Amino acid sequence: MKPILALILGFLSVVTAMPFFINYLNRKNTSQSVSEYSLKEFKEKKKTPTMGGVLFVLFPVVTMTILYPQSWLEIKSALVYLAYLAYGGIGLWDDLKIVIEKKNDGISARTKFTAQVILAVVFYLLYRQSASSVIVVPFTGWEWNLGWLYAVLVFFMFAGASNGVNLTDGMDGLAGGTSLLAFVPFATIAYLRGEEVLFAFILACIGALIAYLRYNWHPAKIFMGDTGALALGGVLAALAFVMKLEFALLVIGGVFVFETVCVILQIGSVKLRKKRIFIYTPIHYAFTMSGWKEKNTVLFFWFLGALCAFLGILIGVSA
Template sequence: MQLDFLVAFLVTLVITLLVMPGVIRYLHKIKFGQTEREEGLASHKVKNGTPTMGGIVFILVPILVFALMRPAALTQSSIQIVILAYVGYGLIGFIDDYLIVVKKNNEGLRPGVKFALQSLLAVVFFLMYRTTASTEVILPLVGWRFDLGWLYFFLVFLMFTAESNAVNLTDGLDGLCAGVSIVALFPYIIFSLLQGERSLALFLLCVVGSLLGYLRFNLHPAKIFMGDTGSLAIGGLLAAVAMVTKQELLLVIIGGVFVIEVLSVVIQVTHFKRTGKRVFKMAPIHHHFELCGMKETKVVTLFWCMGFVFALIGLLLGVM
């Protein structure tokens, strides 16, 4: 690792570690606290009032550090798409969090409105990307290339909307989403370096540094949550970086934990509507493990390990 990468990582990590305690105190002061769902686990009720919107820190800090270290890179289309996706989806999450905090419930943005905003951003990023890059996708392992033409739009649309919602669903246990997200970002740092996209790799490393700093305060018992502000931002970031590195299909593998989480919800809802019975004790599936008797910390550790395996498989497929 060269000096600028090490500096970027350490600076974002240290700034986040220094800033976060003040942010936590401020959010406590203005009563921007989490409201657990009434139908949620009884053991999670103690989390009511824990400050949320912590994602603001690990969105802003990496961008500011990166802008100071690589100002010229901000003109690159790939960097613009990735940063705008990170901020754009984070803004949707911020609006959702703000409404939840103000109303003191977990309704927030209506699902239709949230999906419409996510869809709009997906269209914007597709149009931005289409002006500078091809609509080819690469089949992992064999390296075959397929030009999807306008069908590529539907792939991008699915990536952004599905990934942002999947990461959002994963943010249900202390440290779970942040840890899995850190692991999922590393293959894309490697892909960026192999493709000569050093600025993109540097930015992603800044995000990892800030996420690690946030994780210090999000481990059980969490002192702050990322909220939809953070989870939607991470989902948008992962989709954007998968697109600009032309590793779109590998996102399903690298983000395998997120895929499992969203599939558990789809399976649960579909099966319940058809039969009136549940497949899992509770969805997303991390709550099922809790209700089976596993401690929250053990569930998180298990999912981190799963995320590492998925990321490693995706990385190997991407470099072979």
Template sequence: MTLDVKSLTFILVVSFLIVLFLGPLAIPLLHRFKFGQSIRSEGPARHQAKSGTPTMGGILFVLATTFTAWRFSNSPTTWILLLAMLGFGIVGMLDDALKIVRKRNLGLTARQKLLGQVTVAVIFYLVLYARGWHFELNLPGLLHPLSLGIFYLPFLALFMIGTANAVNLTDGLDGLAAGTSFVAFAAFAVLAWWNSQWNVSAFSTAVAGSLLGFLYYNRHPARLFMGDTGSLALGGALAAVAVLSRSEVWLILIGGVFVIETLSVILQVISFQSTGKRIFRMSPLHHHFELVGWSEWKVVTVFWLAGILCSLAALYFVIRP
């Protein structure tokens, strides 16, 4: 299988149109069943107006990606990538379902959510092992890959869980996680295509297209939220794409916005627990800028731009002659 730019464009458009078509069907249905988002009381006050907005919208781009990837790139690599997306998406769906039933922003416990994510990561590892995967890391500057051997399993678990939760933390403003994820998957589509990893490129393109469609409903003011169903699915898929393209290290730069958002939470917790003082007005970082006085749209567009610059920098270092 080989892919040219025309084929990738077709995959992107098909995935985009599927989500665009499903939106008008899903939004009234989610309203009817009262699948509305519960807003944290400790969050910015203006977010309370978003309470009741339909959530679990991540199902739309998960379905679109699954169909498009199956239809245009039906291969073992594609199904391994879908395993990660669907596995983490199911954990997120359970979390969303409990929040809806309880009508408050409390779903799975942290332990339950971690157990579910670890389970998916271990299954992902076992599938790779069964297929004879070489558990190595390609590090910039090294002539040969670094073999991790038995240490690859804990690395993989941390890598996948960390990425999934980083995307989840970023999902706090209209279009923020969807837009930054679109940029990241588009970058991996280019990177994988450049390295002739056609199936990874096709899958990444399918995700990117579906996110463009989702942004039509998720842009400010959002008519649909992705929920943990979507954010965890995206994080799991993003980690899997990085692993199968052997670009784990480059995810740190391509997903720079996710990294910074996660670091802001970690630094806030460490600072408050050790000194009693907060570094930011609120974490994750996007809330800090909101409380400083930025409009929601300004925060989102600046973070999108940061994601684009990070991805372009990564592609420059990988593709340059």
């Protein structure tokens, strides 16, 4: 009963508070600056307020604090909450700098990366006594003890997931929808394992994201900003970490991996060959430049996200 209540509260809190939050942000002129190099069709969004992620990060944690106050005393759930809040905090720092300075730069990439490294190290150290450096290869039963390399893997999980969601956050409903779908495998596996607290938290996040998408679907009334994007990536990585779903995360977050790999390949090709591989990156923009409508591009990526979620469930169950 409590997990369903968490889902309902997550949804109702965000769907109720968001209109007031949007009005407040509009009064404070918190729209994100749009670069002159942005695609023409996206420049009209420059007056849309950002930092919508504040609500769908904050309210699920508040919901869990009300329904499961003792969960803050359990390292597994507390680490997940802290990851959500902490990575959201980095994003909020970045968003506030952009809004205040009216530039699209935000905090430097080095500063952001350093903060992500520090958080990943802290979370690993906090959970080290409970974590196993052994990972299980899906469908084979093979066990692989990574030893100290497991700490490196944990860092890449957090950095990769948070930045992957951030790269994906470029169209109305894109990052929110694909992140919502990515939560589904974790919810399914948590339910099958009888991990009620994690199951309830994930449902609260899903409810909050459904409410957020009510205002972020095209034409968006608000963007999640780095606050939401980094938080979503951070919490997905944290869930994979505490639930021992390292391999599954690669598949569950397949859309984010795809976006990230395309950007890396594009940068590498430009630096080494002075040529582009893709029309534009992040890759979702290449679809619109090829004639796709924004809504159709987003729905296609949602389809890919749903497929990744289904495969992630199979991998997670096998693990």
